[in-house]
Amino acid sequence: MDYKIRNFPVILYFAFLNVCCAQKVKHIDVKELRCEYLVNPLGIDTNIPRLSWQIIDKAYVRGQKQTGYHILVASNPELLTKNEGDLWDSGKIKSSQSALVSYAGKTLVSNQDCYWKVRVFDKDGKASNWSKSARFSIGLLADKDWTASWIRHPNMDKVAKTADKEKTTELATDHKTNLPVEQHLWFRKNLNLSAPAKKAFLHVASCGYHELYVNGKKADNRFLAPAQTRLDKRILYVTYDISDLLVKGDNVIAFWTGPGWSRYTTFNTFQALRVQLNGEDEKGKSISLETGKDWRCHEANSKNRGKIKYRDHGGEIVDAQQYIQGWNLPEFDDTNWDLAEETTIKAKLSSQMMEPTRIIETISAKNISGEETYFVDLGKNFTGWVELKIRGQQAGDVIKIKVADDDKTGQDFGQLNEYICTGIGEEVFRNRFNYIAGRYVTIEGLRQKPELSDVKGLVLATDIKQVGHFTSSKELFNKIYEADLWTYRANTVEGFTMDCPHRERLGYGEVAFATSWGIALPNYQSGALYMKHVRDWADVQTENGWFYHTAPQINHHFGGPMWSSAGLNIASAYYQVYGDQQIFERIYPSAIKWLEYLNENVKNGVLVNYSENRGKFLGDWAAPKKRKEWGDTAEAQYFNNCVYAMNLADVVRMAQIQGKEKDAEFYQKRLDALRKAIHQHFFNSETNTYSNGTQVQQAFALMTGLAPKNLRDKVFANIEKELTDNKAYLDMGSSGLPVLFKYMIEESGRSDLFFKALSSKVQPSYGYFIERGENTWPEYWNVDVPSRIHTCYTGVASWMTKSLAGIRPDPLSPGFQSFIIQPILAGDLSFVEGSTTSLYGEISSRWERNDKQFTLNVSIPPNSQATVYIPTNNLKSITENGKAMKKSEVVTFLRFENEHAVYKVEAGKYQFKASI
DSSP states (O other): HHHHHHHHHHHHHHHHHHHHHHHHHEEEHHHHHEEEEBSSSSSSSSOEEEEEEEETTTTTTTTTOOEEEEEEEEESSHHHHOOOOOSSOOOEOOOOOOOOOOSSSSSOOOOEEEEEEEEEEEETTTBBOOOOOOOEEBOOOGGGGGGEEEETTTTOOOOOOEEETOOOOOBBOTTTTTBTEEEEEEEEEEEEEOEEEEEEEEEEEESSSEEEEEEEESSSOBBSSSSOOTTTEEEEEEEOOTTEEEEOOEEEEEEEEOOOOOOOOGSSSEEEEEEEEEETTTTSSSEEEOSSOOOOOEEEEEEEOOOOOOBBBEEEEEEEEGOOOOTTTTOOOOOEEEEEEEEESSEEEEOOOOEEEEEEEEEEEOOOOSSSSSEEEEEEEEEEEEEEOOSOOOOTOOOEEESSSSTTTOTTTTOOOEEEOOOOOSSEEEOOOOOOOEEEEEEOOOOOOGGGGGGGEEEEEEEEOBEEEEEEEEEEHHHHHHHHHHHHHTBBBBBSSSSSSTTOOOBBBBHHHHIIIIIIIHOOOHHHHHHHHHHHHTTTTTTTTTTTTTTSSSSOOOHHHHHHHHHHHHHHHHHHOOOOTTHHHHHHHHHHHHHHHHHHEEETTEOOOSSSSTTSSSSSSSSSBBOOOOSHHHHHHHHHHHHHHHHHHHHHHHHHHTTTTHHHHHHHHHHHHHHHHHHHHHEETTTTEETOOHHHHHHHHHHTSSSHHHHHHHHHHHHHHHHTTTTTOOOTTTTTHHHHHHIIIISSGGGGGHHHHOOOOSSSHHHHHTTTTSSSOOOOSSOOOOOOOTTTTTTHHHHHIIIIIIIETTTTSSTTEEEEEEEOOOOOEEEEEEEEEEEEEEEEEEEETTTEEEEEEEEEEEEEEEEEEEESGGGGGEEETTTEEOOSEEEEEEEEEEEEEEEEEEEEEEEEEEOO
């Protein structure tokens, strides 16, 4: 008895301690801090940035959500450690918004350095710990903030005038020194500091590519900087923090530059550099440096081959004997170098607010054969650089490195690199300002056979993070998914997606739409990339409202309305994923001008060919059986009227979302009239088909609302008949693909019908490509073609992630704070697993079926919810986590729809089972 009494306070103490500890346990953390979609961006173009974060809940508490947030923004990181925000202390804000929260503190100015952190309040109102700090800095917001001059080499003349109707490029040389425009250049300027740097932002704009070196060290791991734009209108600048690279005393800022698209004479631009350093040292003294005529420059030991035009992008020539050791070190004597020449470039400067190009993978050689001439197989097609170790050569030996995407031609599209040896020890060739694309490398001029480890492929791509994944019980589908994504990466290198990286390198609009909607938005963190690329499309609009067919580089190649409306199409898809209205601000004025241009070419109620060139009003392109809808055909007219209707519908939605009701009403009336006219002109009442009755044509009629309600089932029956045929195939080309897939996945509810065609391994099919060993898609369906790295048929991955795994945006609630999980049980698949990551966190869906039992595992990130579809005809058979379904605050029955039980499900992990 005495023992119990004596120890009672001790027992109470431990009980109290346990309660306190339990109250201090934090289920949630705040991570993945981003500013304007980017991690710690420097030199952003706005002083009202949007901040985003994710809530990480390792306990997966159901219904976990944010009820409030508290943001601190400070001028230095030390203040944040004391929980002080001298620029913005938001206090506790009651809100569930954790994505794209607008900065609301003191006005930010050019060159301002900002540090921030956030904590959130959970569903019970309890505060999380503070996040780790993140950073952003402001760029040069106004033209007047740029005080540096543009400079160029004094002997570099402008690119030659356009020589042919296609406005392709000719190389030019200066009449004084014959310095070719493909020459790589070195620029440098010394800088003496009386104290170490505390803050040093170097803003670098270059017409052409640049690499920055500070005291001999490359400033970061980006390549081919900056990303591409239409150079006569806009040039991107990159902001570097070089404070840790500068030292007290002598320093040098040095650049290795290359021409890139600056010699593409459609733009009539030339290789140039504009650099500005703004900062202060540890004693508070300002640090500044600007490009001007006191900078020194010299021809580098390398240059580009090729003319930046169709079939001739070439490679590089490197003369190792001409390399000047120490050219980028402070002690180097540059008095014999030329003084730079100041010049003028009228293009607007904008910050590169998107991920740079980086090396994302290194590929090792798989096989080397031959004697004297060596044939190397790198195992798969890729876009990037060749790296070759060279031994045993003599001075002046010329090594030729040819590249092809097939094992027969040896060299595709002028892809030839040359290396002139020093003959001293081991040497290494590696590209710098031009890239190749292919799989097979032919090497001539070596005196000894290289080892497998001597030859590598360095894969270059715009470094967007992959966040989508897919696997299933059908290995063919897994391979198709991976090839689709790899084709996209091979064609997305400089901040836009090309048709092919070796033959044309042009950003055609129809594939830009298909790849953004079908691959990038579901599988990559691509918010910043497409914010930039939609602006690229606004930049290629002409005064009369027409858009070029490619962006950012303009040209006069083939295309049509699906190509020209890419910016509008991408913006519409982008908004569904990110819920960001700023994308509309970028494209809406251009979209209105585009609609007016189309309206001016309407006769008898329908859009007619607005070009005398049959290649400028294309319909579906490069479909099976060599089907191409030229601009002077009825099928092209039908297709392009459907594009016009799609564009009108998108603008109506944009106007409504932005509160532009008069615009919405105006274009809705125009859309209603167009729908009736198209139906009258192109519908065949005997066959219940539009135009020629192809899959794409019927899907377009249904997607754009042309078909009256009483005819929709009959029209769809034509698609179903073709897709269930014993020899079913997808009858679509590059511009028809996003139409067919978008309608079938998002609207039809019958995307399971794709199963047979996508299981096929005979021409024309994706399976046929896989069977013959392709790891990137060729240009055409049914022939062996010169280009085997092409985006004509990219976007099929959308079926895997959006239909089979069933993860897709909710059209009624854009932005993925609410989304849909509706897996499709197609064919004989026994399991499917897919995932993506929204602005709120990772979403996963895994289902399997065994006999008549269906199991679905889903993961919904904190601060979001999903509408989950469970396929069953027996509501009573449904269980959740092994228990019968019942009324719950986190799982709510909504309705029974088309043999699916539909539930609203809050954040957490769940396992549903049902009989099927």
